Amino acid sequence: MDKLLLELLETLEEIGRSHAEIYDPLCRDAMGDAVFHLFIAPSPHYTLPAEFGLDAEEANLRVGIALRRYVESARELAAKLGLADFHARLAAFQNGAVCTACERRRFDAFFGWSDPTCFDSSGQVVDRTTPRRSAGGNGRQSSGALALLKRGRVFRAINRHAIYVCMAVFFGLCWFSHYLARLAMEIYNRHFLAMNAKTLRAMALIDWVAAHGWLAMAYVFLVVTAVSFLQLRRRPPWTYWVTAILFSIPCFAYWVPCVFIAGKLFLRP
Numbered sequence: 001m002d003k004l005l006l007e008l009l010e011t012l013e014e015i016g017r018s019h020a021e022i023y024d025p026l027c028r029d030a031m032g033d034a035v036f037h038l039f040i041a042p043s044p045h046y047t048l049p050a051e052f053g054l055d056a057e058e059a060n061l062r063v064g065i066a067l068r069r070y071v072e073s074a075r076e077l078a079a080k081l082g083l084a085d086f087h088a089r090l091a092a093f094q095n096g097a098v099c100t101a102c103e104r105r106r107f108d109a110f111f112g113w114s115d116p117t118c119f120d121s122s123g124q125v126v127d128r129t130t131p132r133r134s135a136g137g138n139g140r141q142s143s144g145a146l147a148l149l150k151r152g153r154v155f156r157a158i159n160r161h162a163i164y165v166c167m168a169v170f171f172g173l174c175w176f177s178h179y180l181a182r183l184a185m186e187i188y189n190r191h192f193l194a195m196n197a198k199t200l201r202a203m204a205l206i207d208w209v210a211a212h213g214w215l216a217m218a219y220v221f222l223v224v225t226a227v228s229f230l231q232l233r234r235r236p237p238w239t240y241w242v243t244a245i246l247f248s249i250p251c252f253a254y255w256v257p258c259v260f261i262a263g264k265l266f267l268r269p
Helices: 002-018 025-040 057-081 086-093 143-187 197-211 213-232 237-266
Strands: none
Touching (some): 025 057, 025 086, 143 197, 143 237, 197 213, 197 237, 213 237
């Protein structure tokens, strides 16, 4: 049983390298329900769904093939080993000693965990304080479950594209502040009411950026490329948000003196 479980985990980990959403709770629950109702506590009316919440149809198909292969082999082997009891099959599947070779992932990374004490020997719930896996009424994946999976894909798509909107707004704000600062310097001929060292340093920085506009464009291109690379590599969302924030720190540092000079538009020279 351990060998079958390891093959399943290795296959899912391989899929996860290009589809990180496989670790999302919705995907994990969908895959866990399939194993639970097809092998651990077989439901006669349950059928393997075609949708597991992954973004690509090809990825859902690969997951379905891997789960079907495991369930069919596990059923056959469990019959030979005499694993007729629910808890025996659950323990064989929830074996924490089995983990992938590369990233050391165990069953709970892909399927979650079911508390054995919440079920009797036939797989019926005896303690409803812990949610059980639901097959959805007639044992098939319910329309509500499918809606949740599709909604999860929509949220992930919004999450991926929202970062570009945020970057566009932020960089646009920086450019607009730069434009207002240059305008203030031209209108007042670089002579403001308070001509101190801070004002002189801010104007010098703004002049330098204006003279090297190509550098600012290259920096923006670098940020967008870095974020796009992480998304193409299917890295977790927090990685490209953190990357964008770190790259935005120098821009924020430049935005502050721009706002300082631009604010002098509303002061008398």
